[in-house]
Amino acid sequence: MAVIVQTIGVIIIGALLAQVVLFLVSTWHRVTYERQRRTLALELLRCRVEAARTLKVGQEDEKRFWGGFRKFVVRQKVRECHDVYSFYLAPHDRKPLPRFQPGQHLVFKLHIPDTTKPVVRCYSLSDSPTQSDYYRITIKRELSPSDNPDVPAGLVSSYFHNHLQEGDILDVKAPSGKFFLDLTSAAPVAFVAGGVGITPLLSMLNSITEGAATTREVWLFYGVSNGTEHIMKDHLAQLNRQYHNVHVHVCYSQPSDADVIGEDYDHSGRVSVDLLRGLLPSNNYEFFLCGPPAMMDSLTKQLKVWGIPEDKIFFEAFGSATVKKTAAPPPRLADATQVEVFFSKTGKRCQWDQKHGSLLELAEGNAVQIDFGCRAGSCGTCLTAIKAGDVTYMTEPGVAPEAGSCFPCIAIPKGHVTLDA
Ligand SMILES: Cc1cc2nc3c(=O)[nH]c(=O)nc-3n(C[C@H](O)[C@H](O)[C@H](O)COP(=O)(O)OP(=O)(O)OC[C@H]3O[C@@H](n4cnc5c(N)ncnc54)[C@H](O)[C@@H]3O)c2cc1C
Structure with missing residues (x-):
């Protein structure tokens, strides 16, 4: 009898335990489901807020764009290296500036003493678009050609370097240009810069490291003659150290005795596609190139030979405003x-x-x-x-x-x- 009672007791306790376990499991499921639902709802809300914010920023930016020329004050003039200065330009009306796309440029109209008409030049924005109260441009002074020293040095770049001072006023068009980085994409990118052609790529690089998408893989191959032309050397070295996704490689084609390989620069010689092939893990990158026309011409050809599709190669050649271009021959017409x-x-x-x-x-x-x-x-x-x-x-x-x-x-x-x- 005692055995029967004991067995019934065990069965009842077992049943109760099973009920408790079932209750706990279903409660756990319900709580987990509820938590997931809340996380999803929050994520959805976050996306909606972000989309609304982006739309608002876009609409605000649209309102902030201006037609024609707007007055800007030179707020700061900073020497970057030999023959290169950066200019920080604030809107004279102090109203907020629209965000630009990293890689775009400004168009300037200048009234230079002893010239009969205003002259127009383009300069790339060299910092990320996050500042709403100033834009930065970085200008190299163009010297007379070495084979023709009688020709005057670059008109506008010399004017910026030699005459423009903090407080001076300039006429500037709103940012424009089709050479820019899509910040909504996560595609890995390889930037190739020659000399002052670093400016739009610097804006792109800074935008990546300052933005939310700091994990986007980015390589910069930067070619200059030697240390005297190495623009923003400390800044680039700092980005290379600070961000695991950023890889900076600097080439000096004519290093001076003062330049130390491994410290000041990474490779002797010019930037070449062979160098890129040796360092990049694959050719699955979007390539952005900016530099002298001859460099662009040779590198784009070599990139195509490496199998990079044309729609993954983006480039801008600064050229020279006064000198006629020879790098891009026109397509042949039938007659x-x-x-x-x-x-x-x-x-x-x-x-x-x-x-x-x-x-x-x-x-x-x-x-x-x-x-x-x-x-x-x-x-x-x-x-x-x-x-x-x-x-x-x-x-x-x-x-x-x-x-x-x-x-x-x-x-x-x-x-x-x-x-x-
Ligand atoms: C989209 C874009 C973005 C740019 N961004 C930048 C930038 O960020 N930074 C930058 O520094 N530049 C940039 N540039 C280049 C810039 O616009 C100017 O072309 C550059 O500053 C030279 O202009 P300049 O008036 O000083 O020289 P120019 O007066 O146009 O002279 C250019 C060169 O030609 C020589 N020259 C003058 N006359 C003759 C002649 N008769 N025969 C032979 N040679 C002659 C001069 O000595 C000089 O070396 C950009 C260009 C473009 C198109």
């Missing part, structure tokens, strides 16, 4: 010798062929005056109406020309064309 360009204002009829290069160069060769700024399709100064026919571009314009107009500095005729010049 180029028969192409007639009529400059209607001056009444000049000219034959265009490959050797003339751009329509601006054709105009210059025939004493037809067209104002220009950048010779790169970036500043819009040479905008000219097309009265008949059409043009094509040697490189994509940095800003879209108005309908029915073109930028002769980078345009060539598609066939017979009449320009309002």
Whole structure:
């Protein structure tokens, strides 16, 4: 009898325990589910708030953009290295500035003493877009060509270096340009800079390290002659040390006796695709290049040979505003010798062929005056109406020309064309 009672007791206790276990398990499930639901709801809310914030910032930025030229004050002028200065520019009206895309540039119109007309030049924004009260540009003074010392040094860069002081006022267009980094992407990137071509890439690099996406893999290959031209050396070394996702490699093509490999720079010689191939774990990167036209030309060709698709190579060549470009030959037209360009204002009829290069160069060769700024399709100064026919571009314009107009500095005729010049 006692055994039966004992057995029944065990069964009852077992059943009770099973109930308790079941209750605990279902409670645990319910709590876990509830927690997950709350986390998801919070994440959804966070995404909505972030999307609303981005939309608001975008809308605010849109309102902050300006048309034409706006007055800026030189707030600070800082020497970066030999022949390179940075200029911190604050809006004269003290109203907040729109965010730009890292890699974009500003267009300046300057009234330089002893010149008959204002001159226009482009300078890339060299810091991240996070500041709303100033923009920074970094300018190298262009010297006279070594093989032609009688030619004057660069007009505008010399003016910035030698004449502009803190407190001076400049006329500046809103940021523009199609060479920029998409900050919403996480794609690994490789930046290749030559000399002062570091400026837009510096803006991109700073944007990555200052932004939320600090894990995005980024490589910078930076070529200069030697330590005297090494722009923002300490800043770059600091980023390289501080962020595990940032890899900076500096090449000196002509190191001086004072330059120590391993300390001041990493590699002797120029930046080459062989160097990139040796260091990058794969070729699965987006490549952003900026430097002298010859460097761009050779590196883009080598990158294509390495198998990098064209849509993963982005580049900007600063070129030189006064000097004609030779790096990008125009595409061959079927019957180029028969192409007639009529400059209607001056009444000049000219034959265009490959050797003339751009329509601006054709105009210059025939004493037809067209104002220009950048010779790169970036500043819009040479905008000219097309009265008949059409043009094509040697490189994509940095800003879209108005309908029915073109930028002769980078345009060539598609066939017979009449320009309002
Ligand atoms: C989108 C874009 C962004 C840019 N960003 C930057 C930047 O961030 N930083 C920067 O420093 N530059 C930048 N540049 C280049 C800049 O716009 C100017 O082209 C550069 O500063 C030279 O202008 P300059 O007026 O000083 O020289 P220019 O007067 O145009 O002269 C250029 C060179 O030509 C020589 N020269 C002058 N006349 C002759 C002649 N008759 N024959 C032969 N040679 C001659 C000069 O001695 C000089 O070496 C950028 C350009 C573009 C298109």
